Amino acid sequence: MRDSLVGRYNIDALWLDATEPENDDLLDRKVCNGKYPGEMFRNAYPLIVNKAVYEGFRRDIDNKRAMLFTRSAFPGIQRYGVATWSGDVGNDWETLRRQIVAGLGISVCGLPWWTYDAGGFFRPSNQYTDKNYHERFLRWLQTSVYLPLMRVHGYMSNTEFWNYGEDVMRISRNALSLRYSLLPYIYSCAADVTFRGGTIMRPLVMDFATDTTALSLKYQYMFGRSLLVTPVLEPEINQMCVYLPETEGGWYDFRDNSYASNNGWYETGVSIENIPAFVRAGSIIPLSTELTTTSSLSGADFEIRIFNDADGEFCLYEDNGNNYDYESGLFSEIKMEWNNKKRVFTIFDKSGKFGNRREGRNIKVILISKNGISEREILYDGYKTVVKF
Template sequence: SAIVYLEAGKHSITADMEKDDTPTLGLRMDDGTTVLSSPVADAVDYTVFVGTADEIVSSYRTLTGEIPMMPQWALGYIHCRERYHSSEEIIRNAETFREKQIPLDLIVQDWQWWGDTGWNSMVFDSKNYPSPKALTDSLHDMNTRLMLSVWSKIDKSSDLGKQMLDKGCYIPDTDWIDFFNPDAAQAYWSNFSNRLLKPFGIDAWWQDATEPENDDLVGRMVANGTMHGELVRNCYPLLVSKTVYEGLRKDSPERRSMILTRSAFPGMQRYGAATWSGDVGNDWNTLKTQISAGLGMMAAGQAWWTYDAGGFFRPRNQYTDKDYIERMLRWVQTSVFLPLMRVHGYMSDTEPWHYGAEAEQLFKNAVQMRYRLLPYIYSWAAKVSFEGNTFMRPLIFDFPQDTRALEQRIEYMFGDAFLVCPITEGGIRITECYLPENKAGWYDFRDGRHYSGGRYIRTSVDMNAIPVFVRAGSIVPMGEDVQYAAESMGGTLDIHVYPGDDASFTLYEDAGDDYAYENGESSTITFKWNDSRRTLEIGAIKGSYAGMPATRTIKVTVGDSTEEISYSGRKVKVRF
């Protein structure tokens, strides 16, 4: 990338296109020109955004669509594997999470739940899933939710496939639904809603392989023969998410949608869809490149992203391979500081208790930290939705003038307080981290040690956690140890002030699982730290929502000092 400094005023941009250009996207550093071309498009439109990194992303979302709030429970722990084979297996594992007190909000049923009824027939295998409603009821009784993998591909020989074929719903010569045809999209949703959504109370939807897989748009006409597949191939996942999101808003208006998809396109964010990075390996270099890929997605305006923590493809001896277990734990520890925290693995029992008692405890510690950070994370989710912000942040977002910060490829900010330094090598006991320029310095999140900024430091590392630093002049709200996200609502707040500079933070809360916030049902509390006076002002609460607590305990920690107050919504000052 390159940064060009322009004076205020009007500037011209010249775009030169050649019809026979090969596919290219690149910056010619020798003369400062950017080359964009397409082998299939008749024309290329350019939109230029100017401003800081945050302003550019915000402007992009203003143009392509703002982001609805994720359900609060989607920001907890998402447990997935390839695959569960029965309702009984899902329930048994969810019960074990609860028995072992490892927090969990969402458990995932991957593909082939349809058995021999035909690929994605939208009919559960009656032998292994005799009552999907009983399954979701059992999970809900444990305050756990279910995500189901639903494809855009339907076996033509299935009962549903025959209906879709009769209606002309397929991309020619494939089993993929033609979402460019509005009638096909509507037929897909109607069956989705009536066969899966309405009867069973399923909470979240995994739209897999939405490229579509195997590039099946190439060489085929879509939209009743009016569009060339090559011209619109990148738009397919957008239309899948649009169909599902708009259907959910219509047929399940009381609950926030949660959609996970493998591919994205500009505008995807307005349909509340999250992406994950696909079926990746598990080695150290893959972990490193996944982090870079995620930062790229953030810079491209997509706020909700994650990876398969532990890698999708895993070694056969994964449960006893000490080297793999170390890698898996580093994937998981990094995922604490991703927009979504999710484990997945191919032909694997990914539950942490399969990897030995020590690994299980370290895994549990990581998930518990995720849940303690939920007040911070959910407030940043609100900043994403209401301010066009980004909370997995390449360092250019916060330190554009720090040339050494711009050289970092895997360090990133999580919100504006946390600097995350992932471990991407095995056997590390000492690692080097760059602390960007910050006049008040940084605190080690693990032990509270203070460092000056604008320099590299060497820090010790063990298997308990990856290095994470907090910017001095920050306020971090945290919660208690809980077993699921909703359990934290209205509970004790731990407000951690990292002194050295003035600081502020606005805590956002709402009901967590509905769209009442769109009608103003939410609350905010602003915390302001005056560093010279050593006072924290807790502002009066603004707004309200169903279930909002009348009073709550707030513990404020500054260094080694902690003060506890009972907060009833009125402004109060705490002195240190």
Template sequence: MKMNLRASVLLLLLAVVFAVKGQNFEQTTHGIKAVVDDVKVEIAYYSPKVVRIIKSPANRTFTKESLSVIASPQNLNLVVDQVKQVLRVKSKQMQVQLDLETGQLSFADAKGQPLLQEQAGGAGFVPFKDVEEETFRVKQSFVLDKEEAIYGLGLMQDGKMSQRHQTKYLIQGNVEDVVPFIQSHKGYGLFWDNYSPTTFADSEAATSFESEVGDGIDYYFMYGGNADGVVACMRELTGQVPMFPLWTYGFWQSRERYKSQHELLGVVKKYRDLQVPLDGIIQDWQYWGSNYLWNAMEFLNPEFPNPQKMVDDAHNLNAHMIISIWSSFGPHTKQYRELEKIDALMDFTTWPQSGIQKWPPNMDYPSGVRVYDAYNPEARDIYWKHLKEGLWSLGIDGWWMDSTEPDHLEIQPEDYDNPTYMGSFRKVRNAYPLMTVGGVYKNQRELDSDKRVFILTRSAFAGQQRYGANTWTGDVVASWENYKKQISAGLNFSLTGIPHWNTDIGGFFLWEFRDPLNNPDYRELQVRWMQFGAFTPMMRSHGEGFPREIYQFGEKGEPIYDALEKAIRLRYSLLPYIYSTSWEVSARQSTMTRALVMDFAHDTKALDINDQFMFGKSILVCPVTEGMYTVDGKADFSMVKSRQLYLPEAAGWYDFWTGERMEGGQTISREAPIDLIPLYVKAGAILPLGPDVQYAAEKPWDHLELKVFAGDDGSFVLYEDEGDNYNYEEGAFSEIPISWNDGAKKLTIGARRGTFEGMLSERKFTITLSDGSSKTVDYKGKKVVVKL
């Protein structure tokens, strides 16, 4: 009896000692908190699939309201248990393990299959004085599988698909937009929630994020099961994607720059005269006049004497117009004076450097242009007030927000000491585009729900998908090499959860081509870039120095001109498919331009392909990325050349142009004449094709072709709404489910769901099989079954 009592006391004492040494934790509503080796660790579940990890020195208090994350942690039925020194916190979808002796965290799925683990001792806090604030340089290292493929980091110009085995300095720039987020082909993602310049490094030893400023380590781990699931997690965390107007998916023409309203309207009229489809025209900078009036958001240039008439005339030609606005202001603008009064202008060198509009800059006459503090809510409101008064009031359709990274020239270390509303510029540097773009979106949404916000921006950060913005890849130099890099850049950007992006078709600078508009090599590059652009979320031709309108490259009947026109018309024929895919992005967290890992993660040969992608879930796009038809400085189309491409493992593929069926899992050679981009459609796919139009909304979709690609079961949902307002958020839209039963050779056009003002009550569908056979049926909103 005494021995049993003594043994019980001893065991109790041992348990207390172990608790003090290794079990210093508490369970919370959303997970646990613990202290290990003087480091506070918090595990907080935001959903069954998303968990936040916070670490800070035990003697410091770390609280942060995220700029990117808008979700809140959920109250879940978590299971917390412990085996020896390992504490496990488990949701229905995944589990996190914390080693209470080492502080090492590891992540696994619900069944315990390993996904990712921190490197032992991989958390780092190096004291750092940020201006007057005592803070840290923070780092966390992880261990990845040797053959694991990872994607993301933003819009990178490195030509890589998988982002393994490299070191990248993540800081916003003209041609690189950084998002400190990666996702693995294993089906998980990791968002490093820090806004200071950050180094991402991956080697055989470890994979790490290291940021220059941080009061603590703050990251989110998410398990989606596949790439779509990870993107869905990221959007649930940082915001969903609003619908873009239908007209934004047509063809856009711009130039650096149209120098008068007469010139701009002349371009629209020329496209209409040529009967080449066009939906948008863009006015670039200097419509405000001198550089001292930089970004005045008014037409002060005398070459634009009647801006209201210009906008009205463009609208009367059934074209939409967006206009360039910047993140900086000249010293003679009203905005500058107001922002200066509230101390909301930053002090570092930006563009333009000289007040004289000549190259090179004449620094005897400095411009005095300064970047505004977009972190300041009052400054964002001042920005919008002048935008509304000067341009919105004219009926401008959208905003080209240039230099949203922002432009930072002749960088000095002390530049990052600039105070902002939220701390030093160093501390919040990379979130600048999120703040300035978000300010315009929020203010316009509060003002008007009848017109969807559309923003074209040069930079982006995590969460920006919620702000109606399409990011372009910056002022890239035209070359075959740089053109190819745009493919992997956009795909990795999409894999961070931000789906809308585009490039300057043809490249911005033409430094590598002599007499480019007459240079056969450049003309061929323009065609191939245009063909690729037809399969990006925005199709926009733009460039500096030499105009890029289609008629600058010849006339109808000539190979280059005809190839350019064919690419534009192909884009318009796909508008029902594109707009429905856009709805999948907004309503079901899908992605429009899809890296092959999104649909073929099981196919190891597809994981690192950087020059092919899926457009929606049906079309495999294989851009031609090398010159083929320029020989000895002359165009030679006498022989058709080919490109090698890979058909991923699937039930089968159809050549979009010929209907030939091929098996997946093989590399093939496809002829690529100058007017053709190799395209393949998955067996089971249903493609709705629209009418021949001059602009997106010219004709109703009252007679669509449904191309059915047999060989597997498939489905598609045709989406329609009013085209350019937010009524869809209140349920004003329709969906027509369409399914193909391959065994029975039956196409079912299901009953229409939903309604909206102006909806077609009846229409025709012509159903075409890949063998050329077809049937036309009437559809009045009720289920129709067609045997083929």
């Protein structure tokens, strides 16, 4: 495999399907040179399989970051560059609801990289013309914008957006564009996972442990520490009631930057164009502009959205994105801070060994408050920059 596939074709990731193993393949078999019954290793089998592939990848492929995608997982598997997904699921509303619960459960088990087949693996035979399915597909896809990995996959399906008509294609492309714009935020959250044991898909108990109402909710969750995701999980609605946990300064609607509420139950409008998501006051969200590939993420121009009414901080992380040089310190961090009382935003000196410190980057800084939006444009050259509003 090393010589005929991975090395020859410069493969970036490996999809290890059926690592359960499938069809009771360990039943009544001996493993480890006939020493142990196979059933003893059934649950841990995916861990051992992925460990072997990861270690072989790192040994034989020169300084290329391993990415393994596996249908089954076991605690500890995150050490081996592994992401998992929920398997071959249906496409109905109840199945979508169950995905959220499953993903949050996986996250609190210490496995941060999880996703699902957006649109369902098993789909209706008339999927390209079924308007009811189109609505479900879009809600699956829009929710996946706020998952650790975003992907579309389906059994015996041509899943390209254009197969579903102009409306689905337009809305799907908007969802994909939103995902790309969030990449600086997502990649920094990924660094938090690696270096500080963080979690990207976060059940509300992680951030609002004393809020009993928040703890009772199964389908709302945090994406990183700033974004509250409220998936649309039923058809043909134009309003939904969401819960905004108490937090200093309240919450802003991420869709249009309007101020939503301080805390409690909140009635919000719903359209087919997107799902509601909310931002905690004090959040600093870096967003890319016109990004269409992950390879151009590091060093690209971007905008920073500051959500007023509370102090905040954020650490933007960057590295090569495709190798293990970061293990030798070849990465950079740019710490940012918002002082709400003084209305001062500070970007500190760039730290680390990655990138050209003196290479200027155009940054649009946007302050979002209850009374409107203020903008500043700066050229950041890697040294401390202070922006006053």
